Structure formats: structure tokens, C-alpha cells
Amino acid sequence: MFLIIRSPILVLIIATLLYLASIPPFLISPFYYISFLLIFINFLKNKNFNLKFIFLFFLLIYFFSLSWIAESFYTGGLIYTLLGYLMVFLLSAFLAFLNSLLIFFFNFYLSNKIIKIILIPLSIVLIEILKEFLFGGFPWNPSAIIWIDNFYLNKISSIIGIYGTSILVHLTISISIILIEYKKKFHFFILMLFIFFLYFVSFLPVKSFESNIDNDKKQLSILIIQSNIKQSLRSNSVIDNLKTYEELTKKALAEFPSSDIVIWPEGSINIDLNNKKPLLKRIGNIINSNQKIIMGSNAIQNSKLYNRMYVINNKGVIEQFYDKQKLVLFGEYVPIVNTYISKFLEIGMNFSKGTNKKKLQLPKNFVASPMICFESIFDSSQIHSEICNSDLIIQISNDSWFGDKYGPIQHFKNSILRSSEKNMTLVRSTPSGITAVINPNAQILKSIPQGDQGYINFKIHKTFNEKKCSSFILFNLFFLILIFTSGLIYDRSRS
Numbered sequence: 001m002f003l004i005i006r007s008p009i010l011v012l013i014i015a016t017l018l019y020l021a022s023i024p025p026f027l028i029s030p031f032y033y034i035s036f037l038l039i040f041i042n043f044l045k046n047k048n049f050n051l052k053f054i055f056l057f058f059l060l061i062y063f064f065s066l067s068w069i070a071e072s073f074y075t076g077g078l079i080y081t082l083l084g085y086l087m088v089f090l091l092s093a094f095l096a097f098l099n100s101l102l103i104f105f106f107n108f109y110l111s112n113k114i115i116k117i118i119l120i121p122l123s124i125v126l127i128e129i130l131k132e133f134l135f136g137g138f139p140w141n142p143s144a145i146i147w148i149d150n151f152y153l154n155k156i157s158s159i160i161g162i163y164g165t166s167i168l169v170h171l172t173i174s175i176s177i178i179l180i181e182y183k184k185k186f187h188f189f190i191l192m193l194f195i196f197f198l199y200f201v202s203f204l205p206v207k208s209f210e211s212n213i214d215n216d217k218k219q220l221s222i223l224i225i226q227s228n229i230k231q232s233l234r235s236n237s238v239i240d241n242l243k244t245y246e247e248l249t250k251k252a253l254a255e256f257p258s259s260d261i262v263i264w265p266e267g268s269i270n271i272d273l274n275n276k277k278p279l280l281k282r283i284g285n286i287i288n289s290n291q292k293i294i295m296g297s298n299a300i301q302n303s304k305l306y307n308r309m310y311v312i313n314n315k316g317v318i319e320q321f322y323d324k325q326k327l328v329l330f331g332e333y334v335p336i337v338n339t340y341i342s343k344f345l346e347i348g349m350n351f352s353k354g355t356n357k358k359k360l361q362l363p364k365n366f367v368a369s370p371m372i373c374f375e376s377i378f379d380s381s382q383i384h385s386e387i388c389n390s391d392l393i394i395q396i397s398n399d400s401w402f403g404d405k406y407g408p409i410q411h412f413k414n415s416i417l418r419s420s421e422k423n424m425t426l427v428r429s430t431p432s433g434i435t436a437v438i439n440p441n442a443q444i445l446k447s448i449p450q451g452d453q454g455y456i457n458f459k460i461h462k463t464f465n466e467k468k469c470s471s472f473i474l475f476n477l478f479f480l481i482l483i484f485t486s487g488l489i490y491d492r493s494r495s
Contacts, residue, residue: 008049024413029146058096068407115487121170150202161472218462223259226435228453252455260363265429266296266398274299284316296396304352323354324372371395376415380469388469392425400432
């Protein structure tokens with residue numbers, strides 16, 4: 001039969017490579033479909049390709065797409081590096097086990113061929129949704145990410161949600177398998193040609209525009225600084241970092257003196273800034289009385305460590321702050337690691353989750369929804385239901401921990417995907433890239449490339465968003481459960 005390959009190892013290698021080419025940074029979208037077609041057709045029709053290879057496939061795609069996490073351990077030496085890769089392997093193995101378990105269940109329990117072909121690919125979406133909640137949540141690279149560069153398909157996510165788009169992707173895979181199963185090769189090739197057509201449409205130029213512009217045309221002038229400072233697991237010179245940000249900010253303000261806010265990235269001053277009044281005063285001296293600095297640093301309160309976004313005025317006074325609520329597994333906290341193990345490994349304190357859900361009140365009556373690092377990849381219901389009831393999202397992140405390969409690029413694309421789902425303008429600040437301004441249509445209006453030093457000035461229009469974010473996650477989950485339940489009932493009744 002078409003697409004059946006006798007050697008299961010060859011299937012595994014080809015499918016894994018195709019999958020990795022379909023996600024950021026490559027984003028060759030049609031390869032995603034071909035990858036899973038190879039896997040599922042061989043699983044259903046090739047006796048040599050059993051559940052073991054299904055598990056290995058998911059293990060490989062998770063491990064290689066997440067291995068950038070281990071790069072944050074490199075500067076700690078060999079033991080840290082090995083620990084990092086071990087953690088990534090264990091996480092990948094657990095997720096691969098969940099995928100394999102669902103596929104095993106549907107393959108073993110269902111007797112109707114069509115129902116089986118429909119439900120097995122859709123099981124992947126169910127695991128994607130579960131990743132919002134497991135271990136504090138890590139919904140990295142949902143399948144909708146393959147269409148992030150397609151302006152037209154990307155807009156679907158703002159209507160049916162990211163996981164709604166994922167459902168459509170996997171239903172297309174199911175339809176393709178059915179066409180192959182019933183020897184409708186002509187129809188199958190037409191479908192594949194259409195998918196390739198949609199991929200090439202992604203390269204067509206689309207005029208960028210801003211939506212929801214208020215009639216008073218208020219504008220907030222934003223200045224974003226990218227220092228290109230690389231982070232170390234051990235230590236960085238706080239004063240050297242501060243000097244770099246001071247010099248860049250003063251240079252940028254000389255060029256754009258009417259800027260209302262200056263944004264520095266997460267961890268720009270990597271200390272407990274909350275209790276450092278001389279440093280706060282020095283930071284405040286950079287700006288005038290009409291300006292604010294938004295920046296990321298740590299804070300220790302009541303013996304707890306927080307990853308904090310500060311809003312500082314020209315006197316060095318902390319006017320507002322936001323503590324990160326979604327912590328990065330292995331990056332900001334390690335489950336089950338107590339104080340004694342932390343001291344032995346010299347990894348310090350685990351970060352604590354923030355509890356405030358404040359929005360930032362900015363000059364000229366602008367309101368911003370704050371996000372720190374990986375909070376930008378979650379469904380709005382997992383962060384703050386009123387994120388959309390603001391003028392923009394300000395995301396500060398520190399992707400320099402994860403090297404200069406594909407980790408920061410994947411984070412950038414995932415952030416764009418979520419801001420498009422929320423139909424919000426995203427202002428993103430990182431120390432080493434990618435710093436950018438993205439409109440609600442997922443179009444990059446201005447950016448600083450990865451590994452460059454510089455700054456961006458951009459004027460944000462006042463919007464009239466007065467709504468809560470539409471959280472599609474429960475609707476998508478309900479729809480999936482309805483399909484699974486209906487399929488199981490139909491299968492039992494027919495058998």
C-alpha cells in the first residue's frame with residue numbers, strides 16, 4: 001500500500017525528520033501531515049511497525065524539539081549539562097508514554113476502521129491540551145504552530161482557538177488516511193496539493209495594518225532595549241549589565257526623547273532589586289518625570305523568591321509590579337527538590353508563583369497586560385481572563401539562557417501564536433533576541449534579530465478592548481470528548 005515502508009527504523013527516521021522540519025524554525029507545514037501519515041499508516045497496516053515505534057517516534061520528536069532547555073545548564077559544567085538532558089529525556093518519555101497509551105487504547109478497543117482512523121490522530125490534540133496543566137503547564141509547539149506564518153490560516157485561531165486549529169489539522173490527516181485506505185489516490189493528491197498551495201501562500205506579501213484604532217488616536221511611544229547580554233548559570237556582573245542598559249537607553253532616548261516607556265527584558269538586572277534602593281535610584285535617573293522604565297528582575301519577599309516585572313519612575317520608586325505566575329519546569333523550579341538538594345547542586349531557591357493578577361497602568365491612560373517569559377504560550381484562562389481587556393500585552397523574556405539555536409525562535413513563534421489567538425498587540429523584550437512588536441494579525445511590525453544589540457521605538461494606538469479573552473480550551477476539550485464518546489458508542493453499537 002502507498003506510504004508503507006518495510007523497515008520500521010526507516011519510517012521512524014523519515015517521520016521524525018519531517019516533523020522537525022515542520023515546526024520552528026523551518027515551518028515547512030506540509031511535512032507535518034506527511035510525517036504523521038507515515039506513522040499512522042504504517043502503524044495500522046505494517047505489522048513490523050508496532051506500538052514500540054510509536055513511543056520512540058514521540059520520544060524523539062519531543063526530545064529534539066525540547067533539547068534546547070538543556071542549553072541553560074551548559075555554563076554549569078558537565079554535571080549540570082547531563083542533569084539538563086536527563087530532565088528533558090524524562091519529560092519527553094512521559095509525554096511519549098501518554099501519546100502511546102491513548103493510541104494503544106483506541107487501536108485495541110475500536111473495531112470500526114473509520115472510527116479508529118479518525119480518533120487516533122485526534123488523540124494528539126487531547127495530549128496538547130493536557131500539556132496546559134501537567135507539571136504546572138508546558139504547552140510547547142501545539143500543532144497549530146505549523147501555520148503561524150500563514151496570515152489567513154492563522155486568523156482561524158482567533159475564531160476557534162489554537163486547539164481548534166489543531167483539531168482541523170488532525171482531521172485533515174484522518175481524511176488523508178481514509179482516502180488512501182479506500183484507494184482514492186487522486187483525491188488524496190488533490191488534498192496534498194491544496195496543503196502545499198496553502199504553504200506557498202504563506203510567502204505572499206500581506207499589507208500590515210492595525211485594528212481597533214480609537215478615534216482620539218492616542219499613541220503610546222514605546223522604547224524597547226535589546227542588550228545582547230548572554231546569561232550564565234553561575235553569575236553575571238550586575239554593574240556591568242546595568243552600565244550596558246544605561247548606555248543603550250541613553251543613546252535611544254537621545255534619538256527618541258518623547259518615548260513614554262522604556263522596556264528592559266526579564267532578568268536584565270539579575271538580583272533582588274526589590275531591596276536595592278541605590279540601584280533603583282540609579283535606574284530612575286535615566287528617565288525624566290514623564291517616563292517609566294519597565295524591567296525584569298528578581299524579588300525576595302517573606303523568604304520567597306519571585307520573578308518580577310517592575311514599573312519604575314524617574315525617582316527610582318517602584319510604582320507597580322507583577323510576579324510571574326507560570327513557572328518554567330526545570331528552569332525556575334524543580335519538582336521534589338528540597339532545600340538540601342538545592343544546596344548540594346548549588347541551584348539556589350526555587351521561584352515561587354505570583355498571586356497578583358494586576359494589569360499595568362501606563363502613561364496616557366494606556367493599560368497593558370504583563371507576561372513574563374513562557375506565560376505567553378498559555379491559554380488566557382491559565383493566566384488572566386481579562387488579558388484582552390487592555391491595549392496591549394507586554395512580554396519580557398530572557399531567552400539567552402537557551403542558546404542561539406532554535407529554542408528562542410520557537411518561543412518567539414509560540415508567543416505570536418497566542419497573541420494572535422487573543423487578537424492582541426504584543427510588545428516583546430528579550431536580552432538577546434527576538435525583540436519585536438507584533439500586531440493582532442500576527443504580523444511582525446518591528447524587530448531586532450537574534451544576537452544583535454539595539455533598540456526599537458514604536459507608537460501603539462489606543463484601543464477600545466472591553467472584553468474578556470475568549471478561552472477556547474474548554475470548548476475544544478468538550479468538542480474532542482464529544483467526538484471520542486460518539487465514536488466509542490458508535491463502534492460498540494456496530495460491533
